[in-house]
Amino acid sequence: MTRPKDLTPLERQRIPHVGTEHVQTRLLHAGAPQGALAGTVAPPTYHFSTVIYPSVAAYEAAHHDRFGRLIYGRVGSPTLWALEDALCELEGAHDAVLVPSGLAAIHLALASTLSAGDHVLVTDAVYPPVKQLCRNVLARWGIEVEFYDPIDMSALASRFKPHTRAVYAESPASHTLEIQDLPALCALAHARGARVIVDNTWATPLFQKPLALGADMVVHAGTKYLVGHSDAMMGVVLSSADMALQVRSHWSDTGSCMGPDDAALALRGLRTLDVRLQRHQANALRVSQWLEQRAEVARVFYPALASHPQHALWLRDFSGATGLLTFVPQPSAKTKVDAFADALQLFGIGASWGGFESLVLTALPQRSAAPLPWPAGQYAVRLHVGLEHVDDLLHDLDRAFEAWRRA
Ligand SMILES: *Cc1c(COP(=O)(O)O)cnc(C)c1O
Numbered sequence: 052m053t054r055p056k057d058l059t060p061l062e063r064q065r066i067p068h069v070g071t072e073h074v075q076t077r078l079l080h081a082g083a084p085q086g087a088l089a090g091t092v093a094p095p096t097y098h099f100s101t102v103i104y105p106s107v108a109a110y111e112a113a114h115h116d117r118f119g120r121l122i123y124g125r126v127g128s129p130t131l132w133a134l135e136d137a138l139c140e141l142e143g144a145h146d147a148v149l150v151p152s153g154l155a156a157i158h159l160a161l162a163s164t165l166s167a168g169d170h171v172l173v174t175d176a177v178y179p180p181v182k183q184l185c186r187n188v189l190a191r192w193g194i195e196v197e198f199y200d201p202i203d204m205s206a207l208a209s210r211f212k213p214h215t216r217a218v219y220a221e222s223p224a225s226h227t228l229e230i231q232d233l234p235a236l237c238a239l240a241h242a243r244g245a246r247v248i249v250d251n252t253w254a255t256p257l258f259q260k261p262l263a264l265g266a267d268m269v270v271h272a273g274t275k276y277l278v279g280h281s282d283a284m285m286g287v288v289l290s291s292a293d294m295a296l297q298v299r300s301h302w303s304d305t306g307s308c309m310g311p312d313d314a315a316l317a318l319r320g321l322r323t324l325d326v327r328l329q330r331h332q333a334n335a336l337r338v339s340q341w342l343e344q345r346a347e348v349a350r351v352f353y354p355a356l357a358s359h360p361q362h363a364l365w366l367r368d369f370s371g372a373t374g375l376l377t378f379v380p381q382p383s384a385k386t387k388v389d390a391f392a393d394a395l396q397l398f399g400i401g402a403s404w405g406g407f408e409s410l411v412l413t414a415l416p417q418r419s420a421a422p423l424p425w426p427a428g429q430y431a432v433r434l435h436v437g438l439e440h441v442d443d444l445l446h447d448l449d450r451a452f453e454a455w456r457r458a
Contacts (some may be wrong), residue, residue, distance in 0.1 A: 055148045074257060075325045082318060084129075087375065092132055096315040100124035117303055126303070130311045135287075138277075141256040141321075141450035142269055148302045149309040154180055154270025155449035156286030160186070160248045161217065163301035164294075167193035169216040170251065174201040174223030174231065174252055175421040177273075179218065193450065198347060200227045201419030202361070204239065211243045217323055220266075221250035222253065222259070224367075226353040226416045226433060227424055228377055232359035233368060235266030245317070246294065251338065252276070261410035267294050277319035279327055282406075284315040298379025327438065330373030334444065335436040341379050341445055347452055350379045350425060365442045374436040375404050377414075379425040383455075388413050388430045390458030394451040404435035411435075 071180075072080075081088065084094040102122055104110040113122045121128065150156050163183070165171055167445040173185055173380040185196040191332045195214075199207045202223060218240040222231040240247045249261035252272040256387040261269050271277060275283035286309075332355070339353035351358070354365035355372035365372070378387060392400055412433045416423060427430065436444065 057232065075448070077140060078137075078325055081172055081321070082135075084133070086275050088129075093319070094130065094139045094315075096122060096311045097128040097130045098311055099128065102453035123278055125306055125308045125416050128311055128350065130314045130318070131309060134314045134321075135320055137318065138271075138287055138289060142251075142289045143256075143260055144269065145264050146290050146295035146299060148288045148290075148298055149314065150286045150288070150302070150307045151180075151309050151313070152284045153270070153286040155307050156185065156272070156288050157181055157248075157250065157269040158441055159286075159298065159302055159305075159307065160270050160288045161189065161219065162305075163218045163288075163298045164246050164248070164268070167190070167215075168214060169196065170195040170214045171197050171217045171219060172197055172210055172213045172245075173214060173219040174221050174224065175199060175418050176227050176229050176416075177221050177228055178200045178225050178252075179417075181219070181221075184324065195438065197426045198420040201231050202230060202421070204235050207236065210238055211239070211245070215240075215243060215245045216244045217248060219248045220261075221252075222261075223253050223354055223361075225253060225375065226245040226377060226431070228354060228359070229373075229424065230354055230368075232361075232364055232437070233261055233264040233266060246307040246446055253373055253375055254369055254371070255324060255328065255373065257325060258373065259369045262289065264368060267291050268298065272405075272431075273317050274403060276324060276328065276331075277311075277320055278317050279324065279403070280316070281403070281408065283320075285309060285313050285314040285317045301348045310401035316368075328373055329440050331436060332372050333439045334404065335374045335376055335434075336439070337441045338434065338436050338444060338448070339376050339378075341448070343345075345452065347380055347383075349381045349425050349454060350376050352424065373405075375433070376436065377431050377433045379429055379431045379456075382426070385413075385430055387455050387458045388432060391451045391455040392432065394454030396450075397437075397444055398434060406435075407438045409435060409439060438439075 098150040115355050138147040220231050237247045246267040247266045249266045251269045252275050255276045269289040271287050288298050316379050339351050342348050342351045355378035392411045392413050401410050413430050415430050
């Protein structure tokens with residue numbers, strides 16, 4: 052596709068895009084077909100496992116490099132390379148490795164960095180299934196996991212051990228929306244020989260670039276905004292030059308490859324990422340400001356609000372805000388919170404987010420090392436603000452607050 056045929060994926064990533072177009076323009080053309088397929092706006096989706104060669108010599112030559120070319124379905128295809136190229140370019144990464152889910156990407160980033168006997172620091176505000184991964188899998192492999200307060204940098208500094216090999220960050224956190232000081236965190240980690248992995252799902256490469264802020268690896272649940280239509284799962288690990296080989300080798304050794312149809316859907320989602328995010332941002336800002344005025348609401352956590360505790364960090368390190376926010380009601384019984392969610396018609400009750408549609412979840416986040424940013428035991432409401440007309444969303448929320456008062 053965009054890569055010369057005779058280069059392996061790792062070598063191909065070393066060709067930087069030298070154009071001067073804006074990211075909105077690059078989104079439409081990154082990973083576009085070239086060579087025999089030049090001119091097809093949407094590249095064909097390659098379905099295959101086996102590749103047949105005309106001779107033993109040709110087979111052996113092709114398999115000489117295990118990150119090679121078109122040699123076997125598990126190792127990659129033009130469909131996946133197009134998506135890898137586009138994501139590398141957008142995130143400013145050296146290499147992109149695709150896997151079937153966001154959680155698989157997190158696993159790949161951690162497993163390619165850590166060995167038995169290592170210590171890893173993981174933000175306490177992390178996407179909850181990562182805590183299960185740490186406790187059920189990493190611990191069994193002899194990796195010591197410790198959760199840290201995402202905000203308190205001096206507390207983090209005191210948690211490093213001689214065998215700390217990685218710090219895992221998620222900014223903002225997906226339920227509580229804390230923003231981490233990534234440049235400070237990276238400086239701390241690097242001074243102690245630890246790598247930094249950042250989950251950048253909320254911001255996408257359009258609104259935050261953790262590698263430029265000092266991180267070594269970025270993970271995305273592409274399932275969310277990159278795919279953008281709630282119809283496919285994907286994950287990606289994007290790495291800096293000195294982590295690229297380690298991540299791709301681990302991936303190659305473990306066989307977690309992404310299917311071509313989901314890659315094609317993700318590539319299609321990317322083309323509209325900017326226009327979708329602009330609407331998510333405008334709608335979520337309006338909804339969060341409206342919620343701040345409601346008597347039923349105690350706090351709204353949305354980084355673009357001046358009231359957000361790390362608003363200054365958001366202004367410094369991000370160029371936008373997306374559609375996910377959380378509000379904390381005035382102290383009230385769970386039955387009231389549930390009645391509110393049940394009464395909503397445009398916000399579906401469901402996990403995940405990042406599609407075009409609005410969603411609601413009631414949540415009681417758990418912490419082991421850091422305080423919640425709101426009173427313990429208080430249920431919070433997480434909204435994914437979709438692409439509907441914002442007046443319709445506000446009308447729906449207004450009606451749901453009536454159900455809340457009656458409950
Ligand atoms: C959803 C999510 C994941 C996991 O992605 P899946 O594709 O569902 O496995 C990881 N991190 C964050 C922040 C998420 O929201």
